[in-house]
Each structure stands twice: as C-alpha cells, then as structure tokens.
Amino acid sequence: MTEQILTTRMEAHPADSNTLRRYEATGGYNTLRKALVEMSPEQITAEVKAANLRGRGGAGFPAGVKWGFLAPAEPHYLVINGDESEPGTFKDRQLLERDPHQLIEGIILSSYALGVNHSFIYIRGEYPRPARRVQRAVEEAYAAGYLGDDVLGSGFSLDVTVHLGAGAYICGEETALLNSLEGRRGEPRLKPPFPAVEGLYARPTIVNNVETISNIPWIVANGGAAYDAIGPEGSRGTRMFSLSGHVARPGNYEIVMGMSWRDLIYEVGGGVRDGNALKCWIPGGASAPWFTPAVLDEPVTLDDTGRLGSMLGSGAVVVMDETTNVVAAALSIVKFFSHESCGQCTPCREGTTWLQRILERILAGHGREADIGLLLDVCDNISPGLRWPPAQTTICPLGPSVVSPITSIMKHFRPEVEAMIRQAAPAGV
Amino acid sequence: MTWPAEIQARAEAIVARYPEPRSAVMPLLYLAMRQEGSLTLDGMRQVAGYTGLTSVQVESVASFYSMYKRESVGDYIVSVCTSISCHLLGGEEVLGAVADEAGVPSGKTGADGLFSVESVECIGACGGAPAVQVNYELVEGVTSESGRRLCRWLADDRPQVVTSDHMQAEFGGMRSFEWGPDESEGATGPVPAFGPLGTSGQPS
Amino acid sequence: MSERVKITLDGREVEVDAGTLLIQAAQDAGTYVPRFCWHSRMEPVGKCRMCLVEVEGPRGTTLTTSCTMSVNDGMVVHTASDTVRKAQEGVLEFLLINHPLDCPVCDRGGECPLQDQTMAHGPGESRYVEEKRHYEKPIPISDLVLLDRERCILCARCVRFSDEISGDPLIEFIDRGNYTQVNTFPDEPFASYFSGNTVQICPVGALTATPYRFRARPWDLEAVESTCSGCSVGCRVSVQASQNEILRLLGVDVEATNHGWLCDKGRFGFQHLAAPERLTTPLLRGDDGELHEASWGDALDRAAAGLATIVESSGEDAVAGLGGSRNTNEEALAFERLMRHTIGTPHLDARMGDALDVTLLAAGPRRGLIGDLERAATILVWGPDLKEELPVLFLRVRRAAAELGATLVVVHPRANGLDSNADHIVRYRPGEGGALLERLAAGEGDLGGVRAALDEGPVVAIVGRTGLTEDSNLAGAVAGFAAELSDSSVLAVSRRPNLYGAVDMGVAPGMGPGRVGDDPGRDADGILEGLGDGSVKGLVLLGSDPAGDHPSGTAGRAISQAEFVVSIDLFLNDSNRGADVVLPTAGFAEVEGTMTNLEGRVQKVNRLVPAPGQARPANEILADLAHRLGETWESSAAESLGAAISTLAPYADVSWQALDFGTGRDGIVARGSELEFSVQNVDKSIGNGLSLHLGRVLYDLGTAVTMGPSLAKLAPRPILYLHPDDAASLGVIKGDRVELTGSAGSAVIDAALDPSLAAGTVYLPFNLGTTVGSDPSVTVEKAT
Numbered sequence A: 001m002t003e004q005i006l007t008t009r010m011e012a013h014p015a016d017s018n019t020l021r022r023y024e025a026t027g028g029y030n031t032l033r034k035a036l037v038e039m040s041p042e043q044i045t046a047e048v049k050a051a052n053l054r055g056r057g058g059a060g061f062p063a064g065v066k067w068g069f070l071a072p073a074e075p076h077y078l079v080i081n082g083d084e085s086e087p088g089t090f091k092d093r094q095l096l097e098r099d100p101h102q103l104i105e106g107i108i109l110s111s112y113a114l115g116v117n118h119s120f121i122y123i124r125g126e127y128p129r130p131a132r133r134v135q136r137a138v139e140e141a142y143a144a145g146y147l148g149d150d151v152l153g154s155g156f157s158l159d160v161t162v163h164l165g166a167g168a169y170i171c172g173e174e175t176a177l178l179n180s181l182e183g184r185r186g187e188p189r190l191k192p193p194f195p196a197v198e199g200l201y202a203r204p205t206i207v208n209n210v211e212t213i214s215n216i217p218w219i220v221a222n223g224g225a226a227y228d229a230i231g232p233e234g235s236r237g238t239r240m241f242s243l244s245g246h247v248a249r250p251g252n253y254e255i256v257m258g259m260s261w262r263d264l265i266y267e268v269g270g271g272v273r274d275g276n277a278l279k280c281w282i283p284g285g286a287s288a289p290w291f292t293p294a295v296l297d298e299p300v301t302l303d304d305t306g307r308l309g310s311m312l313g314s315g316a317v318v319v320m321d322e323t324t325n326v327v328a329a330a331l332s333i334v335k336f337f338s339h340e341s342c343g344q345c346t347p348c349r350e351g352t353t354w355l356q357r358i359l360e361r362i363l364a365g366h367g368r369e370a371d372i373g374l375l376l377d378v379c380d381n382i383s384p385g386l387r388w389p390p391a392q393t394t395i396c397p398l399g400p401s402v403v404s405p406i407t408s409i410m411k412h413f414r415p416e417v418e419a420m421i422r423q424a425a426p427a428g429v
Numbered sequence B: 001m002t003w004p005a006e007i008q009a010r011a012e013a014i015v016a017r018y019p020e021p022r023s024a025v026m027p028l029l030y031l032a033m034r035q036e037g038s039l040t041l042d043g044m045r046q047v048a049g050y051t052g053l054t055s056v057q058v059e060s061v062a063s064f065y066s067m068y069k070r071e072s073v074g075d076y077i078v079s080v081c082t083s084i085s086c087h088l089l090g091g092e093e094v095l096g097a098v099a100d101e102a103g104v105p106s107g108k109t110g111a112d113g114l115f116s117v118e119s120v121e122c123i124g125a126c127g128g129a130p131a132v133q134v135n136y137e138l139v140e141g142v143t144s145e146s147g148r149r150l151c152r153w154l155a156d157d158r159p160q161v162v163t164s165d166h167m168q169a170e171f172g173g174m175r176s177f178e179w180g181p182d183e184s185e186g187a188t189g190p191v192p193a194f195g196p197l198g199t200s201g202q203p204s
Numbered sequence C: 001m002s003e004r005v006k007i008t009l010d011g012r013e014v015e016v017d018a019g020t021l022l023i024q025a026a027q028d029a030g031t032y033v034p035r036f037c038w039h040s041r042m043e044p045v046g047k048c049r050m051c052l053v054e055v056e057g058p059r060g061t062t063l064t065t066s067c068t069m070s071v072n073d074g075m076v077v078h079t080a081s082d083t084v085r086k087a088q089e090g091v092l093e094f095l096l097i098n099h100p101l102d103c104p105v106c107d108r109g110g111e112c113p114l115q116d117q118t119m120a121h122g123p124g125e126s127r128y129v130e131e132k133r134h135y136e137k138p139i140p141i142s143d144l145v146l147l148d149r150e151r152c153i154l155c156a157r158c159v160r161f162s163d164e165i166s167g168d169p170l171i172e173f174i175d176r177g178n179y180t181q182v183n184t185f186p187d188e189p190f191a192s193y194f195s196g197n198t199v200q201i202c203p204v205g206a207l208t209a210t211p212y213r214f215r216a217r218p219w220d221l222e223a224v225e226s227t228c229s230g231c232s233v234g235c236r237v238s239v240q241a242s243q244n245e246i247l248r249l250l251g252v253d254v255e256a257t258n259h260g261w262l263c264d265k266g267r268f269g270f271q272h273l274a275a276p277e278r279l280t281t282p283l284l285r286g287d288d289g290e291l292h293e294a295s296w297g298d299a300l301d302r303a304a305a306g307l308a309t310i311v312e313s314s315g316e317d318a319v320a321g322l323g324g325s326r327n328t329n330e331e332a333l334a335f336e337r338l339m340r341h342t343i344g345t346p347h348l349d350a351r352m353g354d355a356l357d358v359t360l361l362a363a364g365p366r367r368g369l370i371g372d373l374e375r376a377a378t379i380l381v382w383g384p385d386l387k388e389e390l391p392v393l394f395l396r397v398r399r400a401a402a403e404l405g406a407t408l409v410v411v412h413p414r415a416n417g418l419d420s421n422a423d424h425i426v427r428y429r430p431g432e433g434g435a436l437l438e439r440l441a442a443g444e445g446d447l448g449g450v451r452a453a454l455d456e457g458p459v460v461a462i463v464g465r466t467g468l469t470e471d472s473n474l475a476g477a478v479a480g481f482a483a484e485l486s487d488s489s490v491l492a493v494s495r496r497p498n499l500y501g502a503v504d505m506g507v508a509p510g511m512g513p514g515r516v517g518d519d520p521g522r523d524a525d526g527i528l529e530g531l532g533d534g535s536v537k538g539l540v541l542l543g544s545d546p547a548g549d550h551p552s553g554t555a556g557r558a559i560s561q562a563e564f565v566v567s568i569d570l571f572l573n574d575s576n577r578g579a580d581v582v583l584p585t586a587g588f589a590e591v592e593g594t595m596t597n598l599e600g601r602v603q604k605v606n607r608l609v610p611a612p613g614q615a616r617p618a619n620e621i622l623a624d625l626a627h628r629l630g631e632t633w634e635s636s637a638a639e640s641l642g643a644a645i646s647t648l649a650p651y652a653d654v655s656w657q658a659l660d661f662g663t664g665r666d667g668i669v670a671r672g673s674e675l676e677f678s679v680q681n682v683d684k685s686i687g688n689g690l691s692l693h694l695g696r697v698l699y700d701l702g703t704a705v706t707m708g709p710s711l712a713k714l715a716p717r718p719i720l721y722l723h724p725d726d727a728a729s730l731g732v733i734k735g736d737r738v739e740l741t742g743s744a745g746s747a748v749i750d751a752a753l754d755p756s757l758a759a760g761t762v763y764l765p766f767n768l769g770t771t772v773g774s775d776p777s778v779t780v781e782k783a784t
C-alpha cells in the first residue's frame, strides 16, 4: 500500500477516528503542544514552504507561497474552503467526517503561523453530516483548551466558526466564498485585490482547502523536507483522488502522485466496470478537459496533466466506458455550469445556457448542421482561442470551464456528435 | 410577526458568532425557513432586522442559493443527483422513479405537502452514485427500485427524524467511502440538520 | 495636478493621468471603449464584459476589462485588435439573445447604448433560435419608476446606485445565473428620493420613468442646459422639451455640485409648470369681491395706484415686500429696485421666517464649498435633515463619509438620513441647542469624542436650522464655533432655491445689493407683525406664499389685514387668494438669468419654452410697475439686469458670458469679505412641557409637489411622532389621535412612535397641512 498521511487513522480506527479521544490516543494535538512551545510562527511557515505543498482545492497554488502574500494588517483571517462541489469530488467530505480534528489541528497550527485569531470553516449546505461532525469536534477542541482564549496556556487565542453554505457551487471559488461568508450573494470578486490583501471584511485573508490544511499537522510534525521527499517534483506529498463513474471500485484513494493513469484507473480503481472498454475520463473534476486512453501511460502529476492540456484540479477522476453517450455526458456538465453560474458575467450567464440549449436540442433530435460550428464559436466567445490554460472573457474561471466538455467531445468524438446531428436532421431540415 | 423568544435568542446567538452581523444572514435564513416551512416575506424581513439590511437585500442573498426555498416545501425534500457521475450511473432513472413513486414531478411539491422532489447538482457522493438526499441526509448507491422503497417508507412511516445511517442500511448500496461510526443525529425537517440551527434531532 | 504616465494605445503613444482606469484614460485620449456597466461615478464591477481590451504583459497579451484596470507607465493596450473585436461582438451577441429588441416602443430607442452598439457591431442575424427569457412586461416598482426585466442587461447600475450612492438599497438582483433579474421586495416599493437617477443611468430601457413614458422620441427633443431650481444646491440639468412642453430633466455631471445626480423632486417637479391651475392672465379683485381676469394694462395700473395710495396716505414705510427666493438674481434685483428705490421702503425680505441671519447667508465666516467635502477629515452636520431638504448635498456628504472616509458628526433632534453613515450622533431637544453647543465646545462628558473629532481638520461644518422651532440664531452660534476650528470651512444652509442670490441682490432688511449695509428694515416676521398692527398696509409678494410657508402659522391672518396686496406668482395660493392684484409670472425654463447656490456659486438658468398664456418674467412686470410709479428704468431686460449685477463687488466679472455653460466652468463663486455677525443668546424657553421639532420633508404641500401629477401622491399624511416614554406617560399608542397645542393653535392628528427622538420631544413634519405655530413649547393630549 502506498504511503498515507491523511487517512491512516481513519482506516485503522473506523469506529471512532472522528473523536477527540481517538485523535489524542493516536498522537493528535501533540504536534500542536510542541509547536506552541518550541516553534515560532515563522518556523512553521518555513516548514510549510519547504514542504512544497500545493493547494488541493483545484488551482494547485503552493500553500507556503500564498501564506507569504498575507498582508500584515490586523485582524486577518484564515478561511477553510469546505465547499467541495466540483462534480466528481467527494474527498473533503471524507476528511471532514472522518477526521475533523486533523483539520482543526491544522487550522490551529496555520492560524498560529499566520497570526490569525479567528478562523472559519465554510462547509457546503448539502453536507449537514460533515458539518455536524466538525461542529462537534470544534466544541470538543474548545472544551479541551485547543481553541478559545489562551490555547494550551500559550497566550495564543483562536476562535473557529463553522459556517454552512446553502447550495451554490460557485461559493467554492474563494472570493465568492468570502462574499457568501459576509452574508452576500456568492459572486466572485474582481482580482486584484487578492484575498491575502483584501479578503473577508476587506481584511487580509488566507483561503485554503480542507485537504490542504489537513496536511499541516503532518508537515509540522515531520518537517517540510520529509513531505518534499514524497512524490515527484511539483507534485509532492500524497493526495486524495476521488474515483467515480464507470470504474469498478469507486472511492477516495490517498496516493503518492507520479503513478500512471493506467495504474490509477486499473490498479487503484480496479479497472472499468463489467470489464467494459475505457472510452475516456475526466482527470480533475467537471472543469477539466477529458483524456482518452492515448495518454494512459502518462504520469499523474500536476505538471504533466497541465502539459497534456488538462488539470488535476480537485482530484476527481470520472471514468466513462464505451457505453457512454458523450453528448449526454457533456450536457450533464454544461447544465451544471449553467445552473451554477453566478450570473455576473454576460458570456458566462448567457453562454452557458445557450450551450445547454443547443446540446439539449441535438440530443432531442433537433440538431442542425451549423450546430457544431455554433457550439465552438459560442465557446470561443467565452474562452477565446479555446486553448489551455484557458483564456477568459469572464471574471472567474467558471465560464471557461463550460468549454471543457464541449471541446473534449469535439476533439475526441466529433464523428459521434456529427452522427447524432445527421441522424436527427433528415434531408431538408 | 415576531419570532418566539427562544428563536430570537437563538438568532442573537448566531449574530454574535460573527465579527459583522451581515455574516449571520445565511444561518438566519435557515432559522427563518425553519419557522414557517419556507422562506416567507416575513421571514426575510426578520432576517433583515437582525442584520441591518433591507428586505430586498436579504431576498437577493436568499434567492442566490438553491437551498433557501421561497415556496413551501414538503415534509420530505427528496433530492436526486444528476450531475456527471450520477448521470453516468443512472441518476435520471432514479429521479424518474422517485418522482413517480412520490407522485410529484421533479421541481415540485405535492399538494398534500408530503414530498418535494428535485434534481440537484453534485452532492459530493459520486463514489456512491447514484446518490439521493432526504432532507439533505444522504443515501448512496440508490437504484430505481430502492428509491421507490425509500419513498414508500417515508410515506408510510412519516419518520420525525431521518438519518443517513438508517436510510443507507435500508435503501443504500455502494458508498463513496466507509462512513465510520453511526451518526445518531438526523434531520427533523426540510432544512439542513445542523446543531446551532436547531434542525437536527435523534430518532425516537 | 495629477501625475501623468505614458501608455501605448493602439500603437500610438499617449499621456494620461496616472492611476485612472484604462477605459477613462482611453476616452481622455480620444478612444472610446464600449461599455454598459461602467459608470464613472461608481465603483467598477466589470460584469458586462463589454469593455474588454488586450493588454500586453510578460506572458503575451491578455484580454481584460478596461473598466477594472488602472493604467501604469509603459502599458501597451489594444482596443481594436481582432481578438478584442471578436470578444466584444461576442458579448454583444450574448446580450442580445435574450433582449426583446422592442426598440420601436421603448423610451430608450434612439438614445440606447445597446442599440447603438448593435447598429455599429452587432451580428446581422441572430444565431439564437431558442426561446427568449420572458418576464411580465413593465411592472411599476414605485409611483415614478417602471421596470421591464426583459430589456435589462444586468449591468447593476441601478443596484449599485441605490446601495453605494443613495444608500437606499431597495432594488437588487434576485435569483442566480440565467434567472438573475432586478427587482424590489414584493411589498416594498422603490421608494427612494433618488430613484430617477437609476432611470437616467440605465443603459437600456429597463427602467423608465412614468412622467416621461411614451411622451417623446429623443430626436424630437430640444434641450438646454440649466440649473435646477428645486433647492439651493444648484444641480446642473439638461432640460428637454418637445413642442414647447418640458418633458424631462436629466442630471449633468458637474464636479462642483451634483456629480450628475438629481433628487426626484428636482427631476420631476417641472410638471407643476404645466399644471392647469397655472396662472395665465392677470387677475383683479372686482367689486363683487372676486378675482377676475384682466388686461395687463388694467392690472398694472391698479397695482401701481394701490401702492401709490398707501405711500401717499401712510408713507413709504407702510409698504413691504416678501419673496424673491424662487426667482432669478435678475428678477430679485428688479424687486429690490422697486421696493427700495421706486417705492422707497426698507422693508423687504426674501426669507420666510425659516432661514438664517442674512450675514450668514451672504458671506458667513469661513464660507466653504461643497467640494471641500472631498477633502474633509471631519464633517459636522448641525442643521436640517439634508436628505429631506438638500438631497444632493446629502449625497455628497454621504459619499464623503461612506467612500472617502471622513468622520461624520450629525447633530439633530431625531433620526435622519445621514445616521447610518455617522460616526457620532448627537440628539437634543429643540430649544436646548445653545446649551448643547456649550457642552460640545467644552467636550463635556460623552461629547468628548465628538470634540476630539472636530479637532481633526480639515473640518467642513454644515450648519442650518434643524427645524423651524429652532432659534434662528443657533445656526449662527454653531457657525461661529465651527469657524474657530482649525482648518475649517462652513456651509450655512437654507433650502430655498435662490435665497442666497436674492439676499445678495439686497432682498433683505438692512442689506443692499452686493452685500453692503443699508437702512435697517423689517424682516419677514416684522413685516407680518406690521401687517397685524396696521403699521404695514401694502404688501408686494414675489413668488411667495407666507400663509403656507411661514412657520408661525399666523401669516395668513396677517396678510388678510393688509389694505392692499399685489402678488406676482405662478399659482393662486393661501396668501394671494385675497390679494387685490395677481400677476402671472414665468417660471423655470421660461426665463433666462442666473441663480446663486448655497456656496455663493452663480450659475445660469436658461430658457427653453415660452411661459403659458400672458405670464411674463417678473423683472418685466416689476419694471412696468416702477414705470407706473414714476421711475423708468434704463432697461428691464434680464440681460441688462445681469450686466448690472456683474458690477456688484462680489459679482464682479460674473457676467452671463462668463457663466455660459460652453465655457466649461462650473459657475463662478461670488466671493466677498466675511461680514461681521454677532453670536446671540439662543435658547428659547421650553418650560416643563414637550418640545416641538418642526422639520421639513421633501414631499410637502408646496406647489412643486402638489401641482405635479407624479409627485402629488407622494406627500405623506401628517403624523405627530412621540418618544415612546412620552407616549406611555400620555397613555398614547401608535395610531391614536392626539391633540397638539402650540403657539398658534391646536390640531388633532394621528400619533406614531419615534424612539430616535430625544425624550420630551415631539416631531411634526412641516407643511403637510397641520400648523400649530413655531414656538418649541407645546402640549399634547390624547384626543377623546
């Protein structure tokens, strides 16, 4: 089995890995106790930098570097992004439900390093159970003196507030999340200013993903260098992958990056269901362009995936087998983005819906010859040049995300789309 | 209309959790929805009062989010995921079966106020697709058949509290991951079950 | 002077102001980037995405919205590359797919940026074959504004204006994504004093104003720039008419005053000019005691004869003049000439018992400018509720506090429009202002923080009468205090549109044209007293209605005791219904001239339409009267009166030519040396009773409101507001009827509670039909 940083405890103790008792019994909060006495905030930041931990929320931005951008003005905040809504992704849910104290210890260490005295955990509204478990863990941590005034007698104080979303994917985008946390519509903000300069309540704010921060206790305990020694350059450490779709053994897997896609899908995921042939897969959540078996032997790393014109994103691998109607699959994703567009930007608001209508029409047997060109041109008006990484005519990357499934089916399965249109459009139409 | 004293106290406690009152809008909207079963004009006005916003500012926020329901909903909201992973494994069929069994088309609430049925975007249960939520409590690995049974159970038993663990054991299949210990708490109504909102409970 | 930087704009090097937004910089350099959501007076949101341009960077060019990016030195920008064109055309197509394209029936047709862009760059034929979004066609969201959501392009201008600029966030986005729409709360209309601005800045025809709806097409309109004469702020407007009828006013963006905004009373008040009640012929009182239509010749003869008779029998001193604050400077000067020179009386006043000391109005200490607010560290507002009385000044103060970070101190008897932006709120009972001022100056007790804030300059003090029961000397005392603060400037405010100009023209007791001292005379209160005791027998009213406007509530009775009254007015009112001669005069946009705003800024008002019937400019009427009284003026024309004004010392060089809007000047401030004025002992006794706060509301029973069909329904019902403690001790609850008794009588009126009042204070809105006098001491009892 591969090395595990995040999931060892929950696998060893399925009955109570979420409790404070179990967390402490397996060494939990020892790192915090030590760090508060022996380490300065700067030293912790230095370890996180040295770890080369890249964000697990989707963009893969190095956490240590981001922390370095935090403006000094007081007060400032740490916000944990637990909005996890990218279709195909369910790894944060497991971390929240099964090991909330690991996250909380990560939050305390990070807050101590960043000089933060109030931190927020934003959990999507459809996750009441993870939210309850985290809330209970937060209460336990307060009762045990890990949170609140004067944490463990160190003089450092920290409050943690658990905040529940209410059904809006876009709130995963960090500035939309901050608006939502401020009691506003979850509309992404213009950047700059970046949250590290003007975030929550216009104060300097660090936003990190649940998984990113769950790594912090291990990094502080074992040193950044030890983390940096795991996995290939640019994709250090272990990471949670959510496998779903037509894969034989769907689930979350914590793996060291660098293995091939073949190994990930066939070894880890047990291959395609019913022994069917693999048609294609999405390597990193609904926003990512699709891969086909031609790249099965490429390594699973952030940089290689980017080089091949897609991204690891949130670590959601969605497998599609030979039976898949790719137009219907693309429509499912396009419909998602249309439904989840915040509506600010004209191209995203109007474009996603237009694309959805065209695909629905094609699927309903009313496709037109011009539709392929039209689909691609509408995409081009949202993401000019249809290149990777995408250019955008929008404020945030959600708009361009809608392009991925369409360009993917056009690139890899155009004859299927054409056939569907032709079949639908008898002569004369 | 004003809220009962106990609810007012809860609202004040929620406001106190945040550095700025406006941040309390979202939890207060849940609280308001809880009072009347849906988010009424009066509910939004109450929230405006606690947060220093105008009513329309509250409505603007509320209407942005899918989970705040401005029309009255059933005792049980059955949400069926049709996003990509569930789509690939038959989410739409499950939706059809559930809607049929509940006698309520997707996106609607039955006249008797028992069920609301909706198709929802990814609920983070892709490893256990197709996934369904009842009052936001999750069941994974649902089939058309088990989805129908789930609806029948709700209609026959009218449980006061629905819990994921119970539903998973009775109607679920493949899960995204091992869930760990049983969670005794569940939802006491069509508002997500979260401690500080007073919406969770234990089955008797 | 701001710093300049060089950027390369479409291959040409241009110099622009550092730090400006690219869209503005390009425009300054002559390149117009299309836009919908951006508005220069609001924070950019970059959401329509129309203004995309390409900016070169280290890693190639990126498409970016020019409304959200500031220029920096060396920036290389392409506004017309193929990529930019394609992107902009794409955005336009997206905007059009759901747009109804009902331009032929849309008020915006012909002046619509979306239509213009579509003509210029739009796709010839729609590629969108699906169903468009549908909404219920225009829904009224207030008495003045209609909303058509199908036309809306979701630029958020109205939403941002209401939230950022006016502070009335009553219109918002509802729903999300493709379902996003603008709307108000179901049972809370868009009741904002500033709603008309959203109609003006809506880039399409989604928001339309009921008064203008379907009235004209833009190409049929004639327009002239002018100055709003709704109040003394002096907002710049474009007056637009078709077939000699004014159809709308639009705000013009002027840095000195209104930043492009108008209040709804200013914007829609013009409707009263076309009211059927408007006077169109002279009226003479006949032997039957009724007013009858008459010729100008007969009317003027009679007016002159009546006045001459009084002068003969009782002396010049027995004639007095009231009014002039709604007229132009030229008309006011003619009034002054007639009264002081032709007739020879020192008794004339443009104030109406509600204003400030004339020296304070004309050239108070450290007289400031509205623009000073932009630099203020601290702002003291101890005066009227600006939102109700000087709405656009309210916007400027709000901006200074909300956007520019000034510390705002508001002293007022009750909650007012600025409270939500105030750092310090001080309440007091009318009648106790003098004592409060002493405590404030000393920084006593809880006023320490306020005092400390006032030591942080630059300070702008806006002083005026908080209400009509307030001692008129209090504002002077506050102004005197404020003038002593370091780095301070003072705006002494009073609301009548050209009060400052009329006073400068000498329509004031003891002060002649050009702010020079003259023989002491009676002020408005004194004149009314004189009418009462018979020492004043003849009265000339110029555009004034003391019976309705004088807060004492006794003016009507006084006027009825006059032997002879001449009124020059637009309408019949309670003051001139009993007059001997009523002469119809021209109003706003019917005369040319100048007005002086509360800063002393002189600005042009221009003529666009003829006056109705036989109505004439007041200066001509007054000259004819003078002629009949034996004095022939060289010229009665407004222009030559204007020339005469420009020879008065503070108005030197303030000629019509210099004021022409074509010069690009924001008017000219008539400066002058500060006048001496003494701070008086201010407190009135309020004994053990309740203290009355008599405050104005924007929509009252004045003619601008009641004579215009759109505004008429907006005046609220009169209600007496009580502090809950006082209400409790009187056994009164909301909705009860109470009897209010003041210096001029009693009235029975509905009661409501207002916890923002200082205990012991009751509040009655002025000029809503209930008058009990202007003494602060009143009693209230539950009516049986």
Ligand SMILES: Cc1cc2nc3c(=O)[nH]c(=O)nc-3n(C[C@H](O)[C@H](O)[C@H](O)COP(=O)(O)O)c2cc1C
Pocket: A054, A055, A056, A057, A058, A059, A060, A061, A063, A081, A082, A083, A084, A085, A086, A169, A170, A171, A172, A173, A174, A175, A207, A208, A209, A210, A212, A213, A396, A397, A398
């Ligand atoms: C449309 C959109 C949706 C996103 N959704 C999520 C999400 O659900 N969870 C998350 O952690 N990050 C999400 N992100 C990324 C966040 O903006 C942000 O980069 C991340 O939370 C930073 O944390 P990290 O650096 O630890 O990854 C999303 C980004 C975009 C543009």
Ligand code: SF4
Pocket: A170, A187, A188, A340, A341, A342, A343, A344, A345, A346, A348, A349, A394, A395, A396, A397, A398, A399, A400
């Ligand atoms: S791209 Fe879409 S989701 Fe992102 S800000 Fe614009 S409209 Fe909103």
Ligand code: FES
Pocket: C034, C035, C036, C037, C038, C045, C046, C047, C048, C049, C050, C051, C052, C065, C066, C067, C068
């Ligand atoms: S004008 Fe720049 S995005 Fe609208």
